[in-house]
Amino acid sequence: MALPQRKTDIGPPHYEQFLPPVIKKNYGKWKYHEILSPGIMVHVAESGDEIYTVRVASPRLLSTDTIREISDIADKYCNGYLRFTSRNNIEFLVSNKKNVELIKKELKEKGYTIGGIGSRVSNVVHTQGWVHCHSACTDASGLVKVLMDELYEYFTTKELPNKVRLAVACCVNMCGAVHCSDIAIVGVHRKTPTINHEMVVKLCEIPTTIASCPTRAISPDPAKKSVKINEDKCMYCGNCFTVCPPIDIHDPENDGVSIVVGGKVSSLRSDPKFSKLAIPFLYNNPPRWPEVVSAVKNILETYAKHAKKHERIGEWIERIGWERFFKLTGIEFTFQHLDDFTFARETFRTSAAFKW
Amino acid sequence: MAKKYETPLLDELEKGPWPSFVKEFKKAAKRSEIASDGLGQLEKSYRTKRGYWKHGGIVGVLGYGGGVIGRYSSLPEEFPGVAHNHTVRINQPSGWFYTTKALREISDIWDRYGSGLTNFHGSTGDMILLGTRTENLEPIFAELSSIGWDLGGSGSAMRTPSCCVGPARCEWSNIDTLDITYSITQEFQDEMHRPAFPYKFKIKTAGCAVDCIASIARADLSIIGTWKGNIKIDQAEVKRYAKNGMDIQAEIVDMCPTECISYDKKEGLTINNEECNRCMHCIAKMTKALRPGDIKGATLLVGSKAPIVVGAMLSWVIVPFIELKPPYQELKDLTRKMIEWWDENGRARERIGEVIESKGMRPFLEYIGVPPMPQQVKAPRRDPFFFWAKTDLK
Numbered sequence: 001m002a003l004p005q006r007k008t009d010i011g012p013p014h015y016e017q018f019l020p021p022v023i024k025k026n027y028g029k030w031k032y033h034e035i036l037s038p039g040i041m042v043h044v045a046e047s048g049d050e051i052y053t054v055r056v057a058s059p060r061l062l063s064t065d066t067i068r069e070i071s072d073i074a075d076k077y078c079n080g081y082l083r084f085t086s087r088n089n090i091e092f093l094v095s096n097k098k099n100v101e102l103i104k105k106e107l108k109e110k111g112y113t114i115g116g117i118g119s120r121v122s123n124v125v126h127t128q129g130w131v132h133c134h135s136a137c138t139d140a141s142g143l144v145k146v147l148m149d150e151l152y153e154y155f156t157t158k159e160l161p162n163k164v165r166l167a168v169a170c171c172v173n174m175c176g177a178v179h180c181s182d183i184a185i186v187g188v189h190r191k192t193p194t195i196n197h198e199m200v201v202k203l204c205e206i207p208t209t210i211a212s213c214p215t216r217a218i219s220p221d222p223a224k225k226s227v228k229i230n231e232d233k234c235m236y237c238g239n240c241f242t243v244c245p246p247i248d249i250h251d252p253e254n255d256g257v258s259i260v261v262g263g264k265v266s267s268l269r270s271d272p273k274f275s276k277l278a279i280p281f282l283y284n285n286p287p288r289w290p291e292v293v294s295a296v297k298n299i300l301e302t303y304a305k306h307a308k309k310h311e312r313i314g315e316w317i318e319r320i321g322w323e324r325f326f327k328l329t330g331i332e333f334t335f336q337h338l339d340d341f342t343f344a345r346e347t348f349r350t351s352a353a354f355k356w
Numbered sequence: 357m358a359k360k361y362e363t364p365l366l367d368e369l370e371k372g373p374w375p376s377f378v379k380e381f382k383k384a385a386k387r388s389e390i391a392s393d394g395l396g397q398l399e400k401s402y403r404t405k406r407g408y409w410k411h412g413g414i415v416g417v418l419g420y421g422g423g424v425i426g427r428y429s430s431l432p433e434e435f436p437g438v439a440h441n442h443t444v445r446i447n448q449p450s451g452w453f454y455t456t457k458a459l460r461e462i463s464d465i466w467d468r469y470g471s472g473l474t475n476f477h478g479s480t481g482d483m484i485l486l487g488t489r490t491e492n493l494e495p496i497f498a499e500l501s502s503i504g505w506d507l508g509g510s511g512s513a514m515r516t517p518s519c520c521v522g523p524a525r526c527e528w529s530n531i532d533t534l535d536i537t538y539s540i541t542q543e544f545q546d547e548m549h550r551p552a553f554p555y556k557f558k559i560k561t562a563g564c565a566v567d568c569i570a571s572i573a574r575a576d577l578s579i580i581g582t583w584k585g586n587i588k589i590d591q592a593e594v595k596r597y598a599k600n601g602m603d604i605q606a607e608i609v610d611m612c613p614t615e616c617i618s619y620d621k622k623e624g625l626t627i628n629n630e631e632c633n634r635c636m637h638c639i640a641k642m643t644k645a646l647r648p649g650d651i652k653g654a655t656l657l658v659g660s661k662a663p664i665v666v667g668a669m670l671s672w673v674i675v676p677f678i679e680l681k682p683p684y685q686e687l688k689d690l691t692r693k694m695i696e697w698w699d700e701n702g703r704a705r706e707r708i709g710e711v712i713e714s715k716g717m718r719p720f721l722e723y724i725g726v727p728p729m730p731q732q733v734k735a736p737r738r739d740p741f742f743f744w745a746k747t748d749l750k
Contacts, residue, residue, distance in 0.1 A: 007501040009506070013449055018454050043526075067476075071460055173662060174662035286405065342667035
């Protein structure tokens, strides 16, 4: 079959053709919204028009079969319109109120999970992991699946003091806003990479490789026309591997995950914050990573028990103090918690006022 | 015919109530050898606890330097279906709105040329077509571009801009995030498709400080909608919140970071707008009673990124307030100036925030023509070491 004529630099199609008529009509003229149930909200326009959003979870990794199935559902109840959220949810946009109960029923029958709106755990932002990435220390899709199986009710029903944003990054490159999430899991290495000198000579640019190291642990090895790594300085970030693949950082025995907590991106009440280290290391234990799941659940439930209404995890921790956070969660405090990287001095306690 | 693999470990991830990516893999694996061998290799990763993907080589479509991520299995004899497993990034429509017609057309093309597996969406925002062979890239591009789709960004280039749902379905949006995103995406087509920057450059547009697109944490240029003037109050709705059980003193007044709100049962809610920092807490909690003021615009912030190389950064304020109306010329001109300065001063793999940090704010601000303002900092410097330019010594 002959191929159609290709076009270049046309950019994305204009968004307007994908907007439901009620949105086109009330574009920029919405008055308020109300959360009707954990997965359903209504937006009301100045004109009085309404649009109902029914949010369902997706694993982000979707087959074309599933895309066709959700298209069938959107054809039936949403005149063929739907959208996705920045957290991998599918949102069915229902203009006709009568269809809300009908679509809800059909989604439930077909096994879809409705929820994620309001003070709850929404879907998890995550990376490719072993499914597709060259630098992954762990699998992202698998971790998301086992976490959300366990925290399922926090998506579908149970309320929390405020929203809790979870994220999973399979290495420190952190594709997605993992570094500013309420609770995030990040894949980490713990040993200095090994160097295949023969291949370094063939594949790598030496100055770029040396410059890639944030701790200046890499220096030239003129005899081998390659590089050497100072083990005392290496912090296992893997950036050298990204620019020079023969420097191999993978180590199944010693790779695993860290858990960081307390980040947020909104400005509500307090400024956006980075997530900070709670648990330095847990082993990769696929397929269901039980240690990681119970560690996350412990942090989430300790927050749920102790935080004030509307406090995000980071705000709760700042109010009670990190020393109290470690006590309440029972998480051990180690040398790894003491920062010795770029922004270390900002983290040292410069006051004698603290709690036991 | 696709080979079927025993996947006892991955089968464990078909159990439990949350939607299963393994089920998606298996659906695609019925038709596609890429998906079935991908599943086989993934099972091996679960067994050995390591990935088997090599770095991307240079693959793509004619005339473009990005948009396709080359990916090869390091075990091509064992899993020939994923010897090539390239990813195609398709520039998503603003706000991720679709018609089912569009989704079906894309699915049909993808089933013909690729694995049948996708990501809706990748972290940057693109629609991701996950897994195809080099020889299929041109046909996929011809088919998709002929029906109006184009590739997104990759490598050291302008990355695909993205935005929150904005005025399409949110009452808080102070700017037209969808239109701004569409307009700047069209403006920077060349910079997106032909990587020529020191490193990546991301632009994300949020309609308000709730920042549903995480713009402040992961965009070199964060555009965040805001307003000037008074928050609009509907006192009848305030009363209704109180009647329905909201503890307005505890939940709104006491949680206001600037202590600019007071509440009296009879008088209702009073806001000292002069002292308000527009954080959005009260508006987000009393959606029916409070609304942003009428003079709309945005704050431009620069510099956020993930930890690689010397630590994560959040974007900081450069332009406290800018009006954003089509065709957004001032925004486009400013963005071009920022990129020019970065391109002049940055080394390879240095993000704009890192360059500003090492060269200082002054040369950057002078180049783009923005004066110093207290809104740009949390506090002025604390140590008495500073530069004086000759022009400062009058």
